[in-house]
Amino acid sequence: MKEEMVMFCPKCGTKNIDHARFCSQCGHSYTRYQQRNRWWLTGIILTFLLMSGVFIYAFVLDKERTDETTGEETIQSPVETISESTKLEEEPKEEKEASPQTTPSVPKEKSKSEEKVPSPQTPIEKDKKEIIREAQTKVYTILTEDQLGSGFLFQDNGTVVTNAHVVAGDIDVILRDQDGREMNGKVIGISNQYDVALIEVKNLKGTSPLEMEMKESEVGTEVIALGSPQGLENTASIGYLTGLDRSFESEFQYENVYQIDAQVSPGSSGGPLLDGKTGKVIGINSALLTSDESIAFSIPMYTMTELLMNWSKSPMDETEVASTFNLYNETSAYDEYAEEEEDTYEVSSDEASLANFIINFRGNYETALRNEDFGYIEDQLLYDSQAYYEMANYLDEISGQGMVxxxxxxxxxxxDLQDEQAIVSTYEVFDFMNAAGEWSVYERTKDYYVVTDEFGDFKIKHIEIYQ
Structure with a gap:
């Protein structure tokens, strides 16, 4: 028998059997109470679902707004996308051209080589070490019988520029390059007005010359002077162009020359003055006598180019060159040459004094070698002569090597007594120990070319050595 469950009326508390629809005492409806409970539960569930929907909707909407803000500039409209895809299908990539109305122009990126090429108005700047290294291969020491100077390659036909006072009195000269190689040269142009001359050197034909500057340089330009000051070959000194339009007269006429503070001294004459940034030749150095050693002068290259070109195309013959030299001797106003003209040698009855002078010099030379000091023989050599520079250079070269x-x-x-000089010949023998400690014996014959100075003292101007 099924047991019936008892329930109580929520209103009056009367017991009633299970599944009763109304209370037997007060008539309260059990069905309406149950329905009210169900509607309350349903309301809670619907409220939860509604709040969840609102939260999800708010989150999605906020994310869409963020995406629209950050991607606004990159999103293309459907029309543009369709238009571009259509163009890709209709045209190959190689033939497609950007529309000036829809595609912004993009500047073409320059290659590195294009970026480095300067405009025609901008000079190409070089490293100073490169400038000096390249120029030294085309700068030469010029040797004559009693002079030493400098010169530089002017054209690829083998012509070399120098000062007129370096080669005055000579037609055939010797040129020595930076490696010590000697070449024969011939003077084919020289001026009795301007201090310039041109030498032809057949061994240099086909060699590229230094580049020339054909306009005036400015004050403050950094410059490099090359030459053989005091016989120190291939010397470079750096300074500045400190003045323009300096004009004066000596033996030659110097018009509108450059004033520089780069060190220039006897032996530098005829060497090139280079622009310190471009390496172009802007001047021809002239070692003029001055009380201030910080001041030197250089003839502007652009003012002499036409004259030099004329000599290069139509060389002077030997007669013309010689006649110009004779003019120098007649009207010399340049101190060096005036002194040499006065230094005539008249010792026809003084051979014993000459012999003693050379023997004394040889003893002093031995002392100079032992002490490595040029001062022991300097006053017995004619200043600014070939012997003067060669002896000074040799003592400098062997210094510190321990030679004996x-x-x-x-x-x-x-x-041999001559009109303006004497040639004293000697036979010499000496033992020599080199830097490696090895001994050897040398036998030599030498010719000493001797002149007298303005005080009547003997001076050696040239030494010829025969092994």
Missing amino acids: FQFTLNDVTNI
Whole structure:
């Protein structure tokens, strides 16, 4: 028998059997109470679902707004996308051209080589070490019988520029390059007005010359002077162009020349003055006598180019060159040459004094070698002569190497008296130890070319050595 469950009326508390629809005492409806409970539960569920929907909708809407803000500039409209895809299908990539109305122009990126190429108005700047290294291969020491100077390659036909006072009195000269190689040269142009000359060197034909500057340089331009000051070959000194339009007269006429503070001294004459940034030749150095050693002068290259070109195309013959030299001797106002003209040699009855002078010099030379000091023989050599520079250079080269010279014989074998000089010949023997400590014996004959100075003292201007 099924047991019936008892329930109580929520209103009066009367017991009633299960599944009763109304209370037996007060008539309260059990069905309406149950329905009210169900509607309350349903309301809670619907409220939860509604709030969840509102939260989800708010989150999605906020994310869409953020995406629209950050991607606004990159999103293309459907029309543009369709238009571009249509163009890609209709045209190959190689033939497609951007529309000036829809595609912004993009500047073409320059290559590195294009970026480095300057405009025609901008000079190409070079490193100073590169400028000096390249120029030294085309700068030469010029040797004559009694002079030493400098010069530089002017054209690829083998012509070399120098000062007129370097080669005055000579037609055939010797040129020495930076490696010590000597070449024969011939003067084919020289001026008795301007201090310039041109030498032809057949061995240099086909060699590219230095580049020339054909306009005036400015004050403050950094410059490099090349040459052989005091016989120190291939020397470079750096300074500035400190003045323009300096004009004066000596033996030659110097018009509108450059004033520089780069060190220039005897032996530098005829060397090139280079622009310190471009390496172009802007001047021809002239070692003029001045009380201030910080001041030197250089003839502007652009003012002499036409004259030099004329000589290069139509060289002077030997007669014309010689006649110009004679003019120098007649009207010399340049101190160096005036002194040399006065230094005539008249010792026809003084051979003993000459012999003693050379023997004394040889003894002083041995002392100079032992002490590595040029001062022991300097006053017996003619200043600014070939012998002066060669002796100074040699003593400088062997300095500090520990070489030993022991002279065992020095005999005067002959004296040739000439009008303006004497040639004293000697036979010499000496023991020599080189830097490696190895000993050897040398026998030599030498010719000493001797002149007198304005005080009547003997001076050696050239030494010829025969092994």
